[in-house]
Amino acid sequence: MDLTDRPPAPVRAPHRPRVLRELALSCHPGPVAAVTVLAAALAVGSGPGNGRRVLVTAAVLTGQLSVGWCNDAHDAVRDAEAGRRGKPVARGSTAPRTVWGAAFTALALCVVLSFACGALAGAVHLTGVLAAWAYNLRLKETVLSWLPYAIGFGGLPCLVALSLPGGPWPAWWAVAAGALLGVAAHLGDVLPDIAADLRAGVRGLPQRLGAARTRRLLPLPLAAATAVLVLGPPGAPGPAAVTALGGVAVCAVPACTRCAGPRPAGRRSTGARRRRPWRKGALAGTVVVAAADVVLLLARGTGVA
The missing domain is CATH 1.20.120 (Four Helix Bundle (Hemerythrin (Met), subunit A))
Structure with a gap:
């Protein structure tokens, strides 16, 4: 058979381990880990209730994951132009829709887990998460770029305290x-x-x-x-x-x-x-x-x- 008569090779779907690895690199793992560990430590020191501590930690983890994936998916073109090859979406090894899908999935989980900590605790935490999304999508280009960080970090003690029985304010x-x-x-x-x-x-x-x-x-x-x-x-x-x-x-x-x-x-x-x-x-x-x-x-x- 002539080489020109050969059918094109089938396009293989990416292996799941590779997709998970690329998503892990896209989520900004350092900041995600740092903020989650800080929230977990605050929850452990705030009082008893292992289930409450797990919920607080999981809510913060999913929220941070959603923010990190949103950032990489939204800034893919800008990161590629800046030569940031450490970002999988920017270097083309992961499709933006994959990372957007992960971001919205994590956000949906964050909503459920946050409100499982209490209605007011969930509302306060989601305010911080949505502020971080607003930073990614628009506020990072304005003079108010500092505000989502202040809201998000200031909300961590609120989430931890309001998750306690009786919902006391910090x-x-x-x-x-x-x-x-x-x-x-x-x-x-x-x-x-x-x-x-x-x-x-x-x-x-x-x-x-x-x-x-x-x-x-x-x-x-x-x-x-x-x-x-x-x-x-x-x-x-x-x-x-x-x-x-x-x-x-x-x-x-x-x-x-x-x-x-x-x-x-x-x-x-x-x-x-x-x-x-x-x-x-x-x-x-x-x-x-x-x-x-x-x-x-x-x-x-x-x-x-």
Whole structure:
């Protein structure tokens, strides 16, 4: 038989393990895991009820999965133009409709699981999830890009507290600290991609500020969250809390004042060498502050007795 007479090879459907692997890469696994673990830890520390803890954790997990898949499916063209080959949809190894299907499936599960935690708890949590979807679809390109992060992170203590018997509200300082951590998460998440985002026409708050000012701003909401967690609860703060607040101030001030300063004219290489240690130290200090805030939030809990 002539080669030209051969029928075309049949198109094989993608293997299920490969599809699952690609979906796992598309969901933003790092942030999904971090937020889910934080919510689970808050649920464990809030009171008894293993079933309630599982429901809270599952609701947050499905919500985060839906947000991650929505982001990758919606931004597939933009990510491909930016050369982000680590994203399966952008590199063409997964069809956008597959990821959209996973996103809506996870969102539907999130609705069921959230309301299983309680009517008000479910409404508060879904408000945060829908705010994150609004960020993906539109708000990331506006000056309000920080708001969905503040709503989502501030809603975690609400979900955990409202899932308790009687549905008590969390303390104001737990919600405020969560919202501030959300703002910091937004700044830190966007910071590495500011240049690419500007080329793509994305002009959220960090992009409008620019990389240098965003890097200097990043420690401020983290330091504010520390102050709220130390000074917000009733009673005098203990020595450990005061020490944490002082340590955060030591780490945050250099990051705000010495990181990413303007480049001196005519001294490019020398200036770059001088700034590099400060920049690395400032970013390391920011990580330390963020870790301290998470530990404080877990130690303080939701403020529900």
